């Protein structure tokens with residue numbers, strides 16, 4: 318199996334552990350960045366054909382899936398489907414903008430790959446999703462009907478703007494550096510590969526959809542090659558001109574911000590990811606690690622991203638063998654979590670809960686084994702479990718494996734107000750806005766485990782009932798667009 322990720326045999330690819338592909342990518346760029354020629358030859362060697370995929374078992378598996386799973390799977394897969402169409406359409410300006418002929422050759426192969434990925438999803442949607450459903454087949458013009466509102470701002474507006482700048486100014490190295498950071502490092506290296514990994518792991522564990530798994534693994538393998546190329550380009554560009562780190566960081570920050578919105582589930586329903594065995598927190602955390610690994614391999618500092626705070630203070634250019642310290646990924650404060658949740662109007666409470674582990678202070682939790690249950694009432698709420706054990710925290714939807722040690726009952730709007738630093742837990746209790754049951758001393762420790770950082774300006778007034786919620790509702794969809802344009 319170790320060599321299976323190198324195979325041309327598509328059937329074998331269905332059983333490759335998706336982690337193997339990502340580990341291989343991260344190891345290979347960390348050890349020695351491949352040359353453009355090596356990447357081209359790898360493309361030749363690992364070419365695959367959509368026509369070779371056999372979807373016959375997939376059709377049966379899809380029919381047996383419950384509506385609950387179908388709906389959730391379609392939300393994810395449709396985003397990949399339409400995204401492949403969008404990236405295939407926006408990549409050609411990169412070919413002409415690349416300064417080095419070897420880069421242009423590789424980018425030409427990538428155009429072929431992206432077109433093939435779009436064809437792969439065409440086949441899957443037509444032959445598996447719409448199979449036996451004549452009505453759906455008729456309506457199936459594209460996967461657009463299933464993608465969420467976070468899709469268009471990233472793929473239709475932002476990526477299109479980036480591509481347009483390359484069309485307008487093909488010789489502009491600043492625009493090119495930023496465009497590679499956006500497309501190769503974040504869209505492919507963080508957003509796509511992370512989502513692919515979780516979906517593939519789920520289908521593999523459930524032993525279903527073998528044709529899809531084979532094709533999607535081949536897609537992931539292609540994407541990992543594209544990411545290697547992007548890392549190489551960024552490193553070469555920075556070698557020539559270290560000041561390009563500015564536009565590169567800008568592209569990463571803007572795209573990551575839009576990416577968190579892309580992954581907001583419909584109606585704030587976190588079961589859109591937890592149904593597949595992972596939480597939004599897992600997804601964001603894994604994506605953050607992927608980004609960190611790419612930047613470390615490149616030898617560049619992490620940018621200040623919304624989910625990483627505060628700004629990195631490492632000097633640029635780096636002075637110690639090009640490596641940045643491993644602790645560059647900063648923990649996010651509770652307020653940051655609240656703000657992250659706000660990018661999804663009306664869904665904020667559940668999303669903020671699932672990203673709570675960004676604020677987790679592992680040192681404060683050493684030796685602690687505790688289960689906290691949150692019952693958040695009202696829009697965007699739900700039942701959540703925060704399990705602390707061995708210095709790690711795991712956040713899940715629904716009740717935990719045993720009775721909770723502490724149970725909190727509060728309005729979802731109050732939770733949002735707390736994460737945004739508008740009210741403390743003590744104040745919420747005093748004002749009758751929150752009830753704690755169970756082990757009170759463990760309950761009081763929760764604040765140490767997830768400290769609010771860097772914001773001493775606590776307001777002492779409690780928002781009016783519903784005010785916290787509407788505050789989060791108000792976070793206008795527009796502000797995303799405005800923010801990134803700034």
Ligand SMILES: [Fe+2]
Pocket residue numbers: 401404430431434536540
């Ligand atoms: Fe692709």
Ligand SMILES: [Fe+2]
Pocket residue numbers: 430431505539540543
């Ligand atoms: Fe790609």
